[in-house]
Every structure is written in structure tokens, then in C-alpha cells.
Amino acid sequence: MQTIMSKIDKIRLGVVGLGRGLSSVLDIIIDEDVELVAICDKNPEMVEKARVQLKKDFGIEGLLEYLDFDEFLTADTNTVVIATDAVMHVPFVTRAMEAGKNVISEIPAVNSLEEAKALKKAVASHPDLKYMCGENDCFLGYIEAWKAMYEAGKFGDIVYAEAEYLHTTDYREYKAENYNDGHWRTYNPAIKYCTHDLGPLLYVMNDRPVSVTCMVPDVHYNPYKKDSYVENAVMLVKTAKGAVIRIWICFGAYVGYTHNYAMYGTRGMIEVDKSAERTEAHCKARFSDMPGSIHGKKIDIPITVSSFQDGKGKSHLGIDRKMMRAFFESIKNDTKPPIDVDLGIRMALAGIYAHESYLQGGAALDIPDPEDFEL
Numbered sequence: 001m002q003t004i005m006s007k008i009d010k011i012r013l014g015v016v017g018l019g020r021g022l023s024s025v026l027d028i029i030i031d032e033d034v035e036l037v038a039i040c041d042k043n044p045e046m047v048e049k050a051r052v053q054l055k056k057d058f059g060i061e062g063l064l065e066y067l068d069f070d071e072f073l074t075a076d077t078n079t080v081v082i083a084t085d086a087v088m089h090v091p092f093v094t095r096a097m098e099a100g101k102n103v104i105s106e107i108p109a110v111n112s113l114e115e116a117k118a119l120k121k122a123v124a125s126h127p128d129l130k131y132m133c134g135e136n137d138c139f140l141g142y143i144e145a146w147k148a149m150y151e152a153g154k155f156g157d158i159v160y161a162e163a164e165y166l167h168t169t170d171y172r173e174y175k176a177e178n179y180n181d182g183h184w185r186t187y188n189p190a191i192k193y194c195t196h197d198l199g200p201l202l203y204v205m206n207d208r209p210v211s212v213t214c215m216v217p218d219v220h221y222n223p224y225k226k227d228s229y230v231e232n233a234v235m236l237v238k239t240a241k242g243a244v245i246r247i248w249i250c251f252g253a254y255v256g257y258t259h260n261y262a263m264y265g266t267r268g269m270i271e272v273d274k275s276a277e278r279t280e281a282h283c284k285a286r287f288s289d290m291p292g293s294i295h296g297k298k299i300d301i302p303i304t305v306s307s308f309q310d311g312k313g314k315s316h317l318g319i320d321r322k323m324m325r326a327f328f329e330s331i332k333n334d335t336k337p338p339i340d341v342d343l344g345i346r347m348a349l350a351g352i353y354a355h356e357s358y359l360q361g362g363a364a365l366d367i368p369d370p371e372d373f374e375l
Contacts, residue, residue, distance in 0.1 A: 133344025221252025
């Protein structure tokens, strides 16, 4: 096994999965303490596309290019981005950490309880390395503001929270002829892709899921889904602090693309304004210590999804840059990553058990916690 120096001054970066993976790093490779060293994708056309784009937009030449992941791991990198298909993260993370790499992995962190245990063990086996789950929506402008407000006691104890991921998916792009094995959206239950919505709420509330129940409508949107899987589901999660969270994931609703969040606490509430465009929506709130807001108009809080904290972020309105920067700082300062392995597993396991609840007719199921895993 390779090892890394205890202190890293420069991030020598490798990226595998050049669709989402490349877009996640374009805003960060401009920084002086980051050097993009190697790229990898099983599709040679994606490698060629990345090479052309990086030369044209950034003047980067001489990158190490790989079609094979194990060969990619021999490159002189200290940090890698795992952005393979949503159902194929843990095997790549494990091999990367065994090769001595810090890892930030796309979501979901895991796709089964077995993978959760394997990931937890892999991270625990390499205490000199950093792992972070790449849940970028935790870095939305208003989510970070909500977290600060919650920690300041503005909402009191959270009673109920909710979030929705609604995506008008053009199913034609997922036809079999476009994919050798079919796109993961055609066979992976949508509720398992819940981390963009449950994740930020758990992050804000500093909470964990303990049980879940799930129901699925009998009416379906998209014909690309295979018979035994669903594109549309609602789950109710009970948390360790006693709150209830509702999550609706739907690939097909005629809404364009949006995430909606809301929290209701013993001292106040806040929600994203659904009537506005997602990129422009402010938050609306009421607080018990502001009587005029209880019966009058909700307070307008002019914070949007944008995270242009330094004017350099473009991908996903700056949240990708902020996420990557947070991970890199945890490596350089030897601190805990904001979305550590336990939180990454928690936000994914809820969706996994939600789908199992659906298969069992909506039964309430307990969700294992990664802190209780035997390693």
C-alpha cells in the first residue's frame, strides 16, 4: 500500500468518471494549491472530450490519461474524485484508499447495507487518509444559512422537515441503444437517490435517521423504468432527535428541475419559496420572537442556492467549488471533512431501507447506524 505525507501543501488530483467528475473540478483546478494530474474513464470518447476541453479552457496539457482504473491509481496523485455511475462507488473508493489516496466520492455513498459496512471499514482502515461524501447540496447558500441559524437556536427543536427532488426527465435519452448496460436511472429506484434532499436536512439538524416507511403511487410517469422499479416514491423518516422528515423523489414530474426544502421548529419555521425559479428563490420564515411574522407576511430572507463566495464558482452555482474547497482544506489541515463517512452512509441508508419498506407494503423499518457497525 502506498502512503501519503502527513501534511499536504498541494492537492495532486485525479478524476475518474469524466461526466460528472470533470464538471465537479473545473472550478477548483484554477487554484494554485491544486494540480490536475490524471483523468480516467472507461469510455475513450469521454477522455478525448475532457482533453480537448481542458486544453481549450485552461491551457492544461500533458495529463496522464487512463481507461483502466487500476492503472489510474498508479499515477502520482494524493487525492481522487470518484464519479462513476451512481451504483458503483464503493469498490472504487476502497481500491483508491488502499492505493493511498484521499477520496471524495459522488452520491449516493452506498447502495446496500453490505456496501455501507465495507465503506466504513475501508475508511477506518486508513486513518491517515480523508474520505468525504460529495453531497454538494449541503453547500447550497440557503442550506448553510439554515445550519447557522439552527445552531444559533433560531428554530428551536425541529418538529418536522421536508424536501423534494423533482426532475422532468426526458426518458428518451435513457433508451437501451444509448447504453451498453442501460443507464442507472432505468433500474435504480428513485427513492435510493434521496441524498440531495435528506442529506442537507440531516446536515442542518445534526441528526440521524432511525426508522423509515415508504409508499409508492400506483400511477407512473416514465416508461423507461423497468417493471420492478419505481421513479416516484415518498418516504417518512423518524430521526434520533424525534423529528419526522418527509422526502419525495420523482423523476418525471412536470416541474423542470427543483429541490424544495422546509423546516418547522418549536421557535420558528423556514421554507424555500416554491413560486420562484429555483436559482432565484429566496427563503420565507416565521419566528416566535418576531410576533409580526407569525400572523403577518412571512419574513423574506434573500439567500438563494448560489454559493458564489469568492466569485470563482460556476458549476451548480458555486456549490461544487465550495464542496471541493472544504474537502481540500480538511486534507491540508488534518480536520474532519464536513460530510464524513457516517453522514454519507446515513443519508444513503435511509433511501435503501425506504425501498425495502415499499417492497414490504410500507412497513416501518429500523435503519442501522454506521457507528454501531462491527469493523
